[in-house]
Amino acid sequence: MSSMPLSTANWHWKNKNVTGWGKEWFERELATISITGDTDGQSVRVDSVTEVDGDVELGQRKSKLLTIYDCKITLQWSGKTTGGEDVSGRVVIPEVSHENTLDGHDDVVYQWELTTASSPDVLAVYQLAKKRLPAALEAKFAEFPVALIQTHGKDIQIGTPSASGTTTPATTTSATTSASAPKPTAAPTQKTAPAPAKAVNTAGVSAEASFMASADDLFSLLTDEKRIPMWTRAPAQSQPKEGAEFSLFGGGVKGKFVSLKPPTEVVQTWALQSPTWPAGHFATLTMTFTQSSDSTKLTLSLNGVPKGMEDEIRKNLEGYYIHGLKSIGLGTVL
Template identity: 30%
Template sequence: MAKWGEGDPRWIVEERPDGTNVNNWHWVEKNATGWSKDKLKELLVGMVIEDEEYFGELTELTSIDGEATANNRKAKLIFFYEWVLKGEWSGKLKSGDKKHKGKFNIPNLSEENDADEVDVEFTCNTQTDESYKVKEFLRKKGTKEIQNKLAKYIADLKQEYGKGVILPTKNGQPDAKKLTNSTNKAREELNKLVVSSPKKESKVGVKIHTKKLTGKHEFMCSAQDLYRSLTDIGMVQAFTGGPVEMEVEKGGRFSLMHGNVTGEFVDLVSFAFI
């Protein structure tokens, strides 16, 4: 039996306002799914993306699939959320009146990814040169702006649901040092391992002989479909299964397979030549 005053602090009842979950030791979970759905609609539906030449708008969220929770375990605040968002957009050239429409997809909004790592994919309903330009504008400019909105969702989630999960002590305030961010701890540890022990540059090596590879292939599809499959970021992401960076223009760079495949568009003509 412990001596007087030396008991396990988990079981010592403090003079606290609520009288429950002493020292914030036990698991507390709050469901933030309903709030999150409303917040994501508020942030994204009606969002305008524009510059001097183009105008675009996110008109609707057609699907919000996932869940979000706030958890307190051993006085540590942890957030879990995982969402797949689908919606529709419309846009046009400011110099014209014709509206173009399409869809957008956000497949990996979760606590495992920072907001700027979340993928945003755009597709258009009609395959014309003008609709393609509007879609590319939304992809290039809109992706970052949407990621900023998602960053606000994450911040608001932590602010809104961090209030009642870490409970106040007898002094009336939660322990500030316990309000930890729910970052990917495993990724942080891996990064430490990578950067903690730099090695001296080795000058020992061998000459690698390389050759130029030229191939000829025939594709059973239209030139328009083939062009799109190699330049539409949504389609390229689909068959590579990872994030894609692509500047579809003469001299533009591209990066596939997490940076393992990189290259440059030396020349290209829409729906005709790459």
């Protein structure tokens, strides 16, 4: 049986959770950082990574690999004064994510702590750490998504993933040059009537989660085209009014707004742009926002999912909508 073409096999949405690998990478790589001061004898180094809290995933949308991560990292650092005195401290980095390490939308924030008794020489080393360690750390953070794709891209994408997130098709053993290849003879074109749309047996799927956000904020994040890329990490088109078309995930999902009741409900037609999704078929996605005193529950109900695709679409709703919103720091409520 012939293999599935790359253009088809790599179209589907996929996610791989590699949080354990990510934690080990940060623990190993960040502990290699050391800095020498301008004054003889001064030095600073990262001793250990004591905490990596968050999620790391590699996703695929429309043949593109996307790094999805948001981690809080805590480091222990140490140094030497010009007189050989030991200095130690701690730094907490609340967010290391795709947004602030690759997109540059936000600066990386550092929360510094000195645990050695203060003196002029000790403070000089402390200032050296605060001045020089961030650049060295951010250089390592920039290496992380590259290593993530190189290590795990092959597990979710057919072909050889590169650091840029593209795919190189496998090399064939035989090739015919354009000069020697026989030119195909054009067959006469013949107009045919379009085949009638086939009836599709469907089912419904749903996903839900509660976020530490207001209903107004969640409603805006899911309908405002300027805010949607914050959690989809892809271009979007969305004019939140009845009858207007929308496009999410760089065209991976398309449809129209059926009705909007800010900030409690959005109803859309919804179609996945995939070879496995029946051509011309639309499901109906209803998003409801139920606000309580400290959070808002988002419920995604998708009716009209082709039979046999229920598990795939449910995972997509959870992975790309729910996890996408979680990845921008909203936090979920258990």
